[in-house]
Amino acid sequence: MRIALHQMTSGTNLARNVLDIDAAIAKAAADGAIMYFAPEMSILLDRDRAHARLQLASESQTDALSHFSAQASRYGIWLHLGSVPVVHENGDKLANRSIVIAPDGQVKARYDKMHLFDIDLASGESWRESSAYTGGNTPVVVQTPLGLMGLGICYDMRFPDLFSVYAKSNVDIITLPSAFTVPTGEAHWHSLLRARAIESEAFVIAAAQCGLHEDGRKTFGHSLVVDPWGTVILDMGEAPGLACVDLGLDKIAEIRQQIPVHANRRVIPPLVAE
Structure with missing residues (x-):
């Protein structure tokens, strides 16, 4: 089955980012993709949180989302x-939210990023996602034409407990849209995504932000698709654009038959100190 990944250099103007996504959706549909994947913070990437907040609203009041629902119906994708x-339902902070829309325009799943990016890098970069965002509380799976899909976002990929839940649920696909920093991307991006695919024996789809953004940050790019054996079947490099790849979903059963980690999994009891 054919999918399309959109590697973006999203900026501080929401309307302009929406137009970029519109063009990519149209091209993805024309190229025969059944599903389009955007990166983390696809509609707005702005480190000036006061400025960004002026363009944001609750999910139900975000015009871009109703617009994309119409686009899904228009293109049948x-x-x-x-x-x-989006403004979190508690009205205080924001949510970093993945949204999956079916070809009938209906939202089929929503997932709020559980692990918030609060770090200080040796390069001097410092990020405090928790100062503006409320983290999610639960994993989310959704049935799609690609199979059962487990949702995650960027920094989540460093926390294997989340993906153990997905592996135990026998997901076929894991999604990890991202806006990875360059230093962490160079060190860990490929290794972490390949590990998530190998341990779950599932495809990993990770559309990413890339390049120098209007707000001054630089992101790593290298949107990836990794198969259940850990083989990278798509790497989009460092430039923005759209790429399609065909997933051989029968590979999932083939790998699980060779190395039956799902059947061999044991319940690990709590650690007891001697």
Whole structure:
């Protein structure tokens, strides 16, 4: 089955980012993709949180989302919008939310990023996602034409407990839309995504932000698709654009038959100190 990944250099103007996504959705549909994947913060990437907040609203009041629902219906394509910033239902902070839309325009799943990016890098970069965002509380799976899909976002990939839940649920696909920094991307991006695919014996689809953004940050790019054996079957490098790849979904059963980790999995009891 053919999918399309959109590698973006999203900026600080929401309307302009929406137009970029519109063009990519149209091309993905024309190229025969059944599902389109965007990166983290696809509709807005702006480190000036006061400025960004002026363009944001609750999910129900975000015009871009109703617009993309109409686009899904227009082109008859599934949309995974990567993640979008919306005002959290508690009204205080934002949510970094993945949204999956079916070809009938209905939202089939939503997932709020559980692990928030609060770090200080040796390069001098410092990020405090928790100062503006409320983290999610639960994993989410959704049935799609590609099979059962487990949702994650960017920094989540460093926390294997989340993906153990997905592996135990026998997901076929794991999605990890991202806006990875360059230093962490160079060190860990490929290794972490390949590990998530290998341990779950599932495809990993990770659309990413890339390049120098209007707000001054630089992101790593290298949107990846990794098969259940850990083989990278798509790497989009460092430039923005759209790429299609055909997934051989029968590979999942083939790998699980060779190395039956799902059948061999044991329940691990709590650690007891001697």
